[in-house]
Amino acid sequence: MSGGGRWRSLWPVAVLLALLAVPRLDLQIPVIFDGPLNSPGTLQLLAVGFALGIAALSYNLLFGFTGVLSFGHALFFGTGVYLPTIAMRQWEWALGPAIAFALLGSLVLASAVGVLAFRTHGVYFAMVTLAFAQAGAVIVGKNVGELTGGEEGLSLPFRRLPKWMVGVVNTDNLYWLTLATLIAVYLVALRLVTSPTGRVWLGIRENERRVEMLGLRPFPFKLLAFVLSGLLATVAGIVYLFLVGGATPRAVSAEFTVTLLLMVIIGGSGSLWGPVAGALLYHYLNVRLTVWAGSDVVADLPALLRQPLRDPLFIFGIIFVLLVLFFPRGLAGAFVGRRLRPFGRSLGGAVPATPIGRSEELDR
Amino acid sequence: MSTIILLTLTGLALAAMYFLLAAGLSLIFGLMDVLNFAHGAFFTWGAYAAWWTIAQISGEFRASTPAFLLALVVATIVGAVLAAAVEVGLLRPLYQRPIYQVLITLGIGLALSQLTAVIWRPDARTFPQPRWLADTSTVLGARVPNNRFLLILAALAVLAGMLLFLRKTRYGLIVRAGAENREMVQALGIDVDRAFTLVFALGGALAGLGGAFGAAYFGSIDPQFGSVNLIFAFIVVVIGGLGSVTGSALAAVVIGLAQQFGNYYTTWAGDFVVVLLLAVVLLVRPNGLLGRLR
Numbered sequence: 165m166s167g168g169g170r171w172r173s174l175w176p177v178a179v180l181l182a183l184l185a186v187p188r189l190d191l192q193i194p195v196i197f198d199g200p201l202n203s204p205g206t207l208q209l210l211a212v213g214f215a216l217g218i219a220a221l222s223y224n225l226l227f228g229f230t231g232v233l234s235f236g237h238a239l240f241f242g243t244g245v246y247l248p249t250i251a252m253r254q255w256e257w258a259l260g261p262a263i264a265f266a267l268l269g270s271l272v273l274a275s276a277v278g279v280l281a282f283r284t285h286g287v288y289f290a291m292v293t294l295a296f297a298q299a300g301a302v303i304v305g306k307n308v309g310e311l312t313g314g315e316e317g318l319s320l321p322f323r324r325l326p327k328w329m330v331g332v333v334n335t336d337n338l339y340w341l342t343l344a345t346l347i348a349v350y351l352v353a354l355r356l357v358t359s360p361t362g363r364v365w366l367g368i369r370e371n372e373r374r375v376e377m378l379g380l381r382p383f384p385f386k387l388l389a390f391v392l393s394g395l396l397a398t399v400a401g402i403v404y405l406f407l408v409g410g411a412t413p414r415a416v417s418a419e420f421t422v423t424l425l426l427m428v429i430i431g432g433s434g435s436l437w438g439p440v441a442g443a444l445l446y447h448y449l450n451v452r453l454t455v456w457a458g459s460d461v462v463a464d465l466p467a468l469l470r471q472p473l474r475d476p477l478f479i480f481g482i483i484f485v486l487l488v489l490f491f492p493r494g495l496a497g498a499f500v501g502r503r504l505r506p507f508g509r510s511l512g513g514a515v516p517a518t519p520i521g522r523s524e525e526l527d528r
Numbered sequence: 529m530s531t532i533i534l535l536t537l538t539g540l541a542l543a544a545m546y547f548l549l550a551a552g553l554s555l556i557f558g559l560m561d562v563l564n565f566a567h568g569a570f571f572t573w574g575a576y577a578a579w580w581t582i583a584q585i586s587g588e589f590r591a592s593t594p595a596f597l598l599a600l601v602v603a604t605i606v607g608a609v610l611a612a613a614v615e616v617g618l619l620r621p622l623y624q625r626p627i628y629q630v631l632i633t634l635g636i637g638l639a640l641s642q643l644t645a646v647i648w649r650p651d652a653r654t655f656p657q658p659r660w661l662a663d664t665s666t667v668l669g670a671r672v673p674n675n676r677f678l679l680i681l682a683a684l685a686v687l688a689g690m691l692l693f694l695r696k697t698r699y700g701l702i703v704r705a706g707a708e709n710r711e712m713v714q715a716l717g718i719d720v721d722r723a724f725t726l727v728f729a730l731g732g733a734l735a736g737l738g739g740a741f742g743a744a745y746f747g748s749i750d751p752q753f754g755s756v757n758l759i760f761a762f763i764v765v766v767i768g769g770l771g772s773v774t775g776s777a778l779a780a781v782v783i784g785l786a787q788q789f790g791n792y793y794t795t796w797a798g799d800f801v802v803v804l805l806l807a808v809v810l811l812v813r814p815n816g817l818l819g820r821l822r
Binding site for chain 1: 557563619621622625627628630631632634635636638640641642643645646647648650680701755759762763766770794795796799800803806807810811814815
């Protein structure tokens with residue numbers, strides 16, 4: 165990758181600077197956001213979007229860049245949400261060890277699940293990962309060992325957090341923390357997909373048998389992709405936990421994995437930034453549609469339009485179908501080759517124009 | 529003793545419901561290699577169609593026997609029509625791209641299930657059933673609700689019907705041959721597309737029927753009704769072996785019983801055991817109990 169080419173386009177830098185400045189911008193953007201840009205509500209909305217963006221990006225390392233469809237990703241996000249909470253609340257650990265515990269736990273869990281699940285292929289792999297994630301969801305939901313708080317979840321003990329992370333006044337700190345984590349994860353992912361290992365991942369995505377023919381065993385590469393993407397999902401879970409202040413069973417549910425998949429599809433699986441954009445858009449719409457649904461404008465509409473508008477999931481389902489049918493490459497696909505192409509150069513050579521979806525992928 | 533009998537019969541009824549959902553899934557995958565995530569929505573729609581029919585005829589709170597029987601028919605038809613429409617309208621353009629097929633069925637499943645929330649509001653509703661169906665019969669000291677027996681009988685009838693269809697009819701032959709080797713069947717000049725639609729409609733019909741019975745089994749319905757049961761149905765299909773109806777039946781019995789007995793001891797053991805079973809079966813027999821090698 166050529167260092168000069170990456171900065172040829174100034175777009176990513178401009179976007180980044182703007183995002184970093186948001187907590188200091190006292191701007192009103194009517195219709196789009198309720199409060200001014202630097203109000204806690206808006207910052208929280210964006211920051212949660214970033215955290216989900218990290219999760220979607222990590223999922224896409226596996227789905228978009230290695231061609232492996234897993235339905236168990238929520239397990240690793242949930243690890244990041246639940247393990248620190250349990251360690252701090254139930255065992256009264258300090259923040260640092262609790263985070264280390266979550267990362268280590270995720271590493272062990274992802275390795276174990278990966279080793280077992282990669283004995284199968286395609287649809288079976290998807291099902292095995294779904295099953296493991298479902299086992300996690302059962303443990304969490306049914307409150308096994310009285311650790312997880314069951315359906316109600318578990319709140320983070322705020323007295324164990326440093327002061328700068330606690331309270332509505334400090335939303336800007338959490339915003340920066342999340343954004344910094346997103347940037348760090350992005351750079352790690354960029355390094356990974358442009359490395360020789362990343363090339364093998366792409367090779368596996370395109371044609372696993374050809375990779376074997378070239379004398380490489382796909383298994384260690386797939387396992388590495390699985391473990392790394394699981395670990396990054398745990399990172400996403402940890403920052404998400406700080407933002408929402410507690411763990412709820414939704415974080416380990418199969419629906420959450422489906423949501424990640426939706427974000428990736430919205431954003432486009434062929435790029436690193438696409439899923440982040442998809443996650444932001446998804447989270448924004450999810451929150452705003454609920455607000456709009458209660459507004460006077462919607463209340464005055466005829467019932468035929470009003471009812472569907474009140475149901476974000478319904479709308480997302482429709483969007484999902486339309487995207488798959490007409491824009492399978494998502495937002496990123498729609499912009500590739502245009503001016504808006506952050507980091508497009510360095511990835512341009514590595515990522516072919518067509519994302520996943522070749523015919524051999526699922527039926528092996 | 530009576531506890532064991534109650535758990536066995538309830539477990540078998542649960543197995544029957546999973547089977548109704550899984551049989552279609554399994555056939556669809558066997559023939560078309562489509563992992564159909566929209567199947568849960570057909571199940572949900574079957575349940576709502578049954579509820580709606582009963583509400584129209586005998587009111588929302590009590591069901592007469594004819595209303596219930598008609599509800600079963602309506603649920604089956606709704607499931608079949610929805611499935612056929614999805615296959616013809618949305619899946620057909622994507623037959624060369626399996627991952628997109630999975631994705632689109634996910635989207636369809638999401639939208640269709642949620643459509644029930646849009647039309648009938650998201651909260652759970654009590655499912656009315658005729659009194660004789662909700663009453664219990666005493667078997668060797670165990671008081672078992674009658675709808676359990678009806679569900680088991682229905683699933684047995686469906687199993688027999690499907691085996692007859694697959695083994696004795698011309699279409700069954702095409703479906704079986706197509707599951708074995710689709711290209712060969714096409715090369716012989718047989719219109720596989722029609723078989724696809726037929727299998728999808730059949731699967732949808734069974735899911736719709738399963739939804740109506742499931743509603744009677746659980747006594748209430750909500751928009752997530754299908755997706756909750758879909759996960760277990762997937763597990764049944766994979767354990768049984770994708771494409772094998774007999775395998776699905778066998779796996780459904782194993783899963784239904786394991787779940788009931790497990791959940792009797794602690795609230796989570798049943799679900800956990802099921803997941804464990806899936807992992808073990810797949811690691812020992814990667815193609816499921818009765819699955820063919822791919």
